[in-house]
Amino acid sequence: MYRVTTDVPPARTVCHGCRQTTQFRADSGEVRPMIIPGSGMVIREKSPGVLVEESCPVCGESDDPGWVPGFVPPA
Numbered sequence: 229m230y231r232v233t234t235d236v237p238p239a240r241t242v243c244h245g246c247r248q249t250t251q252f253r254a255d256s257g258e259v260r261p262m263i264i265p266g267s268g269m270v271i272r273e274k275s276p277g278v279l280v281e282e283s284c285p286v287c288g289e290s291d292d293p294g295w296v297p298g299f300v301p302p303a
């Protein structure tokens with residue numbers, strides 16, 4: 229389970245190409261955004277109803293998919 233953005237180690241930043249954002253409700257009832265680091269793959273809809281998984285154009289060739297130096301997570 230991934231943690232919220234503020235828990236991402238500062239030395240690594242998440243890929244902007246294949247990451248996803250979602251929301252979760254904390255115990256207090258507060259809704260917070262959550263970043264899911266990319267897996268190196270993106271889902272693309274080639275034609276209506278046909279989803280294909282492709283290598284992420286940003287980090288798919290990386291040795292460490294999902295994490296690319298130089299990107300900065302949103303505040």
Ligand SMILES: [Zn+2]
Nearest residue numbers: 243246284287
């Ligand atoms: Zn990526």
